Amino acid sequence: MDEKIKFIDKYIEKLQAVIDAKDNKAADRLQDEVIAIFEGEIENIRGQLDNYSYAYLDGAPVDFLKDAEILKGKLINYKLNLQSGLCNPQKNKNGINVTQQVTQQVQNDIRISFEQVISHIQEISKDNLSNEEKDILCGKLTAIEMAKDKNSRWEKAKDTLKWIAEKGIEVGIAALPYIAKALEGGS
Numbered sequence: 001m002d003e004k005i006k007f008i009d010k011y012i013e014k015l016q017a018v019i020d021a022k023d024n025k026a027a028d029r030l031q032d033e034v035i036a037i038f039e040g041e042i043e044n045i046r047g048q049l050d051n052y053s054y055a056y057l058d059g060a061p062v063d064f065l066k067d068a069e070i071l072k073g074k075l076i077n078y079k080l081n082l083q084s085g086l087c088n089p090q091k092n093k094n095g096i097n098v099t100q101q102v103t104q105q106v107q108n109d110i111r112i113s114f115e116q117v118i119s120h121i122q123e124i125s126k127d128n129l130s131n132e133e134k135d136i137l138c139g140k141l142t143a144i145e146m147a148k149d150k151n152s153r154w155e156k157a158k159d160t161l162k163w164i165a166e167k168g169i170e171v172g173i174a175a176l177p178y179i180a181k182a183l184e185g186g187s
Contacts (some may be wrong), residue, residue: 001082008079011037015072019065027064034071042078045071114145120174128170137163137175144182157183 011034018027031051039045046052048070050062081087118141121134129137140160147153157179164172 012075015068019068024064027068117178
């Protein structure tokens with residue numbers, strides 16, 4: 001790996017020398033060389049280069065010095081990815097590149113009490129739910145709470161869900177999490 005890093009550093013230095021000298025022609029030649037050497041390893045190495053943009057196809061002048069800066073950045077990034085193990089240029093016989101990926105599973109457990117739901121319902125503005133409708137909804141939720149088995153909870157929940165759908169989103173936000181938990185078997 002040390003040899004590979006030294007090899008990449010050599011091209012980073014060459015690009016910097018061309019940039020410092022402001023030598024547009026040398027930058028053009030060096031660009032071809034860098035792309036020829038690294039395009040098999042660095043995905044989209046030509047991306048964002050003037051030389052490969054649509055403007056160039058229309059006859060606009062190519063800024064090879066800017067391209068040299070971009071290529072230098074891509075080589076530095078590639079070198080850092082190699083050093084940190086984010087990429088592995090060595091492929092096995094089948095041509096499969098094996099990389100390591102770490103994932104973290106996050107699970108949230110939401111505990112919703114009957115009392116919390118009733119409190120949220122009481123906080124809903126009278127424009128969205130009248131006091132009488134609040135009492136009706138609390139009664140429907142109480143029926144779900146008192147249901148002994150899953151089938152009867154489901155029957156009561158279906159009726160309540162239809163009623164909530166007619167009342168609007170604010171009512172749904174207050175009551176639906178509790179109904180979902182109740183249908184899972186807990187309350």
